[in-house]
Each structure stands twice: as structure tokens, then as C-alpha cells.
Amino acid sequence: MIPFYKHNLKKNKNYLKDTIASPYLTSGPVCEKTENLLKIRFKKKFAIMSNSWTNALISILLSLKLKPKDEVMIPACTFVACANVIEMVGAKVVFVDIDPNTKLMDLKDCFNKISKNTRVIMPVHLYGNLFNTFELKKKIPKNIFIIEDSAHAFCGEYNNNILGKYSDFAVFSFYATKSITCGEGGAIITNSKNHAEKIRSISNNGMTKPAFKRFVNNKYIPWDVYNYGFKANLSDINASILIDQIKEYSKIAKIKKNIFKNYKKELSKIPQISFPKDRPNKNRDYYLFPIGVEKKFRDKLIVHLLENKIFVTVNFNSITNLTYYKKKYKNTSCPISEKWGSEQLSLPFHTMLSTKEIKKICLEIKKFFNKTNYCNL
Numbered sequence: 001m002i003p004f005y006k007h008n009l010k011k012n013k014n015y016l017k018d019t020i021a022s023p024y025l026t027s028g029p030v031c032e033k034t035e036n037l038l039k040i041r042f043k044k045k046f047a048i049m050s051n052s053w054t055n056a057l058i059s060i061l062l063s064l065k066l067k068p069k070d071e072v073m074i075p076a077c078t079f080v081a082c083a084n085v086i087e088m089v090g091a092k093v094v095f096v097d098i099d100p101n102t103k104l105m106d107l108k109d110c111f112n113k114i115s116k117n118t119r120v121i122m123p124v125h126l127y128g129n130l131f132n133t134f135e136l137k138k139k140i141p142k143n144i145f146i147i148e149d150s151a152h153a154f155c156g157e158y159n160n161n162i163l164g165k166y167s168d169f170a171v172f173s174f175y176a177t178k179s180i181t182c183g184e185g186g187a188i189i190t191n192s193k194n195h196a197e198k199i200r201s202i203s204n205n206g207m208t209k210p211a212f213k214r215f216v217n218n219k220y221i222p223w224d225v226y227n228y229g230f231k232a233n234l235s236d237i238n239a240s241i242l243i244d245q246i247k248e249y250s251k252i253a254k255i256k257k258n259i260f261k262n263y264k265k266e267l268s269k270i271p272q273i274s275f276p277k278d279r280p281n282k283n284r285d286y287y288l289f290p291i292g293v294e295k296k297f298r299d300k301l302i303v304h305l306l307e308n309k310i311f312v313t314v315n316f317n318s319i320t321n322l323t324y325y326k327k328k329y330k331n332t333s334c335p336i337s338e339k340w341g342s343e344q345l346s347l348p349f350h351t352m353l354s355t356k357e358i359k360k361i362c363l364e365i366k367k368f369f370n371k372t373n374y375c376n377l
Helices: 015-021 029-042 053-063 081-088 107-113 133-139 193-202 236-247 249-267 295-307 323-328 335-343 355-371
Strands: 046-050 071-075 092-096 118-121 145-149 169-173 186-190 289-292 344-347
Touching: 015 236, 029 046, 029 186, 029 236, 046 053, 046 193, 053 081, 053 169, 053 186, 053 193, 071 081, 081 092, 092 107, 107 133, 133 145, 186 193, 236 249, 249 289, 249 355, 295 335, 295 344, 295 355, 335 344
Parallel strands: 071 092, 071 118, 118 145, 145 169
Antiparallel strands: 046 186, 169 186, 289 344
């Protein structure tokens, strides 16, 4: 069996054991240490840990006090949580189509859909390929916030500047299948002190002081609540799993880059398979390995691979094709996203994947096309 994802946490140092032996299991000094690592890595003034990417984004949008008429723009080809969160805070989703080559949010379609009600634009660094946030920022009104969805990217540069440079916020995910994982978790980086303070309070039930900062030099520091909030803080147990991965991410990225290249070398020989085109990013990240296969063959290929114990998935069906959003946003169409959603397939892609396994996966894909007489190899 070749799993779609497999973690490699055995090499982690014993931060988890130290945390369990400490007085702090929920948010405490380990979370603070992790936040400091993120601030240094991304050259930001503030970092806030969260118990999920979803709750991190909810915290940001709540801090912006969006109204029902306010619009948040997202690419149609992304995970449904992006749209769900906007709905949950009572704002309006505006779906933007993707570029046919890169599969990233299409800038032209984005600019065409900006209105007087646009408050937020949220580009996604899909599959680890970085969106051109620099070009977006140059051409939009200054009152529009940019939130980088960095669930798929933890490194990379564009215009010689690190990820997060041109946005108001960047949001990371540490979900189970991510390149850096603690099972469930997320983080926010920003340079805004005002929003950082609001977000930290919102994600801690509205309280002005987290539990571990209410006692200083044997004195109790009282806390208050100035606004509502909810439970979104990360525990020190989860954060302790992240520390080594953050420190050694260059090694993780290098392994995945080599796997990406091996796949590309083998599968480029099959003319009926397409790949998203890389933007000219420096040190782009490699989260998933997506391929495109004609709609009439895609699902049959999935069955063939599963029959051979190779586990694959789809990232993603266009949100505009999902029942809830199809009904609510009836007049929205993103044809390129919808086409890619019917053709896309993600192959196993993780640091534990061996060269032998990659060759087996590619061989089974070749066998499938030979069997269907669809290509000559």
C-alpha cells in the first residue's frame, strides 16, 4: 500500500516530553517560542498561534468587523473552508476564476470583480506555487485587506521578497497532511499591532490576558473582556511538535522538491497528463503533486490506482460546483476552475515516499493509459 500522506515525526526532539512535564499544557511558553520562530522566519512583528487554519481565519475576519454587504474575494479552486468562514462571519463570498496555466487566482478576473463593497482579497498559494501578491497590492485600493492563504506554502519568495511581505496577514495550516504538522493547528503573521492584539483576544474568548500571563513576579494581573471571542488558541502540546519542523523546514522542502522533480521527469513522458505551470518563484514550496487528466479518464484512473493500493485524492472541486454555494450564488460561474476541478488528481506526496514507490505509481499510470489505448509509450 502506498498512502497519500505519511508523517515523519519520529525524529522530533523531545519537546513534547518536556511540555508534558511542565505546568503548561494549553497555550504557554512553548506557543510563545513557536510564535517567535515564525516572526524571525517571515520577518514579521507579530505571530499568533491558533488551533486550526479555519479558526485563525475566523479570528482575522472578526477583527475586521465585516458587515453583511462586505465582500471577500477568493479563488473558486481552493478548499471549501475558505468560503465557509466568510459565510460564518456574515460577509459575502465573491468567487474569482483561476489562471488556466498556473491554476492560481486570475488577476484579471480579480480586478474585474472588485467593487465598492470589496473589503478583503484572499489569494491562495495553491499546491505551494506562490501567487503574485506584489502585483495584486500595486493595483488595488489601499482600503482593501490582503490575506494570504498559506496553507499550502511555508517558504518561497516573489520579487525577491519572502512570503507574506505584501499582505496584511498570512495564515498557515499545520493540519495532519501538511508539510509541517501537529495534527491540528494554524498560525497568523502580521505587522499590525492593533489587529494582532484583537486577534489574540478574540481567539482566547475575548480575554485580554492568556492564563499563563496572569501571574508575574508572584503578582496576579487582572484580565478583562472588551469584545466577544471564542476558543481558538493552540496548546503547548501541539506547539511542541512544531518546533523542530519549523527549524528544519529547508530539509523538508528539499526532500519534497526532489520527489516533485522525480514525478515530473517520469510523468512528462505521458502527453495526456498536464501540470500546473510554475510561476517564476524563488524557492517555491512543494506541498502537493497535482496532475491533470481528461475528465472522461480521471475517475477511471483513480479506480485503477486504488485497485493497486495507491491512494490518491482530488484538490479541489470548484467551490462553485458544491451544492450549498451553487444554490446560494446561482449566477456565479468560474469555468476554468470548474474544468480543472473535473480533471485534477493529487498523487501521494510526502517525505517518506521512496524512489521505488514513485516508480510504481508512475508505472501504474502508464499501464492505465496503455490499457485504454490512449497513448503510446
